[in-house]
Amino acid sequence: xxxxxxxxxxxxxxxxxxxxxxxxxxxxxxxxxxxxxxxxxxxxxxxxxxxxxxxxxxxxxxxxxxxxxxxxxxxxxxxxxxxxxxxxxxxxxxxxxxxxxxxxxxxxxxxxxxxxxxxxxxxxxxxxxxxxxxxxxxxxxxxxxxx
Amino acid sequence: xxxxxxxxxxxxxxxxxxxxxxxxxxxxxxxxxxxxxxxxxxxxxxxxxxxxxxxxxxxxxxxxxxxxxxxxxxxxxxxxxxxxxxxxxxxxxxxxxxxxxxxxxxxxxxxxxxxxxxxxxxxxxxxx
Numbered sequence: 001x002x003x004x005x006x007x008x009x010x011x012x013x014x015x016x017x018x019x020x021x022x023x024x025x026x027x028x029x030x031x032x033x034x035x036x037x038x039x040x041x042x043x044x045x046x047x048x049x050x051x052x053x054x055x056x057x058x059x060x061x062x063x064x065x066x067x068x069x070x071x072x073x074x075x076x077x078x079x080x081x082x083x084x085x086x087x088x089x090x091x092x093x094x095x096x097x098x099x100x101x102x103x104x105x106x107x108x109x110x111x112x113x114x115x116x117x118x119x120x121x122x123x124x125x126x127x128x129x130x131x132x133x134x135x136x137x138x139x140x141x142x143x144x145x146x147x
Numbered sequence: 148x149x150x151x152x153x154x155x156x157x158x159x160x161x162x163x164x165x166x167x168x169x170x171x172x173x174x175x176x177x178x179x180x181x182x183x184x185x186x187x188x189x190x191x192x193x194x195x196x197x198x199x200x201x202x203x204x205x206x207x208x209x210x211x212x213x214x215x216x217x218x219x220x221x222x223x224x225x226x227x228x229x230x231x232x233x234x235x236x237x238x239x240x241x242x243x244x245x246x247x248x249x250x251x252x253x254x255x256x257x258x259x260x261x262x263x264x265x266x267x268x269x270x271x272x273x274x275x
Binding site for chain 2: 008010011014015017018019021022023026027028029030032033036037039040041042043044045046047048049050052053056061062063064065066068069070073076077078080081084085088089092093
């Protein structure tokens with residue numbers, strides 16, 4: 001749950017970067033404009049959220065899914081977003097699939113190594129893998145903080 | 148720059164969105180709707196928000212008066228909210244600015260009008 005007002009805003013650095021890249025080089029963006037765009041972005045998300053809720057209810061679901069978001073964009077007259085969003089979704093799904101296959105392959109390789117008849121060890125390795133994943137996550141968190 | 152819309156992931160892999168998903172989830176959860184959001188919907192929302200920021204910035208710049216000075220200002224944004232149907236939902240958070248002196252003048256004029264109306268109706272009553 002958001003406890004501080006800052007939690008309800010997106011990181012300024014990222015917003016500024018997005019704006020700067022969208023506009024040509026050399027365009028100056030006032031601080032006020034930057035902060036107001038950031039507010040507008042949060043507002044956009046909340047507005048989209050409540051709009052998407054209608055589609056979710058129509059589908060009698062309790063979880064917001066990708067089609068709800070796409071329908072919302074059309075509803076809000078942001079049809080221009082639909083194609084790039086669909087592309088992004090495909091890329092994300094491919095990425096997830098790739099990650100899943102990579103971790104499954106890793107597991108298979110490990111199993112092969114320990115296939116010298118020590119079945120108990122493989123159980124431990126499952127735990128190890130979980131631990132590895134946890135460690136990876138923590139490492140990722142640290143790197144995120146560094147960023 | 149590859150980092151533009153495709154940010155770098157923690158592992159150094161290219162990520163599809165620059166905005167942090169955890170923060171977006173927090174913002175979405177702060178809304179009154181109680182249902183949860185699946186991961187794909189979250190990624191799409193993040194991407195849509197990026198596209199929105201780009202669109203708002205470029206539209207306001209192109210249609211705004213700051214173009215001559217090569218600057219994007221608050222007034223460019225509030226003009227967009229007022230004039231564009233697509234961005235009209237932002238009108239409440241991007242109100243137009245006026246000078247305080249102008250506002251006070253407007254208030255005075257309004258009060259003046261109300262008093263005039265009151266006098267007229269009193270006169271009418273007196274005559275009848």
